[in-house]
Amino acid sequence: MEKQIRDIIEAALSEDIGTGDITTQATVNPKKQGRARAIAKNDFIIAGIDVFEETFHCLDKSIKVKKMVEDGHRAKKGDVIAEVAGKLSNILQAERVALNLFQRMCGIATLTVRYVEAVRSSKAKILDTRKTVPGLRVLDKMAVRIGGGANHRTGLYDGVLIKDNHIEAAGGITAAVKAQRKHLPHTLKIEVETKNMKEVKEAL
Structure with a gap:
């Protein structure tokens, strides 16, 4: 698991557990072992099953997670997605974060599949x-790929997209494109957000 994703998981666990799970501490014997199952409540695309597993391991490496499916699998209502076994108190502390991240990724992948299938007969991609939740972009974009979509730019640093506000600030599409070409290596493409064919022609 890459460090960037582990950092997201650890931050989420820290946010949720804080100084300690006061409910679990009061009600669960710290030595008690337990088992849990993740069961699909409806049909969806699996995305982030490794993130689900890693969330438990970030809190307790001894917890065993048996994955029944892999990313991209079309889960059906009632399917067992994973089985978890280990110290019950730690399972209870990690399960909500594991599910929150996993459910979000599955939702994005499932919706992406619908869009991909809707344009399959065309040349559209x-x-x-x-427009992602701050801190979760790497997971959101991973989910899009699992759903059959493609990633655009990751941030402001790895791709050019001239939008309406840039165009207005530069004094027009032509001026914005010319200014951009002066600052970029010729190998990097320039994308321009347009509203009509007239603007498309000007951008070209």
């Missing part, structure tokens, strides 16, 4: 945007 489904790409994501930067």
Whole structure:
């Protein structure tokens, strides 16, 4: 698991557990072992099953997670997604974060599949945007890929997209494109957000 994803998981666990799970501490014997199952409540695309597993391991490496499916699998209502076994108190502390991240990724992948299937007979491609929840972009974009979509730029640093506000600030599409070409290597493409064919022609 790459460090960036582990950092997201650890931050989420820290946010949720804080100084300690006061409910679990009061009600669960710290030595008690337990088992849990993740069962699908409806049909969806699996995305982030490794993130689900890693969330438990970030809190307690001794917890065993048996994955019944892999990313991209079309789960059906009632399917067992995973089985978890280990110290019950730690399972209870990690399970909500594990499910929150996993459910979000599955939802994104499932919706992406619908869009991809809707345009399958055309030349259109489904790409994501930067409109993600702060801190979760790497997971959101991973889910899009699992759903058959493609990633656009990751951030402001790895791709050019001239939008309406840039165009207005530069004094028009032509001025914005010319200014951009002066600052970029010729190998990097420039994308321009347009509203009509007239603007498309000007951008070209």
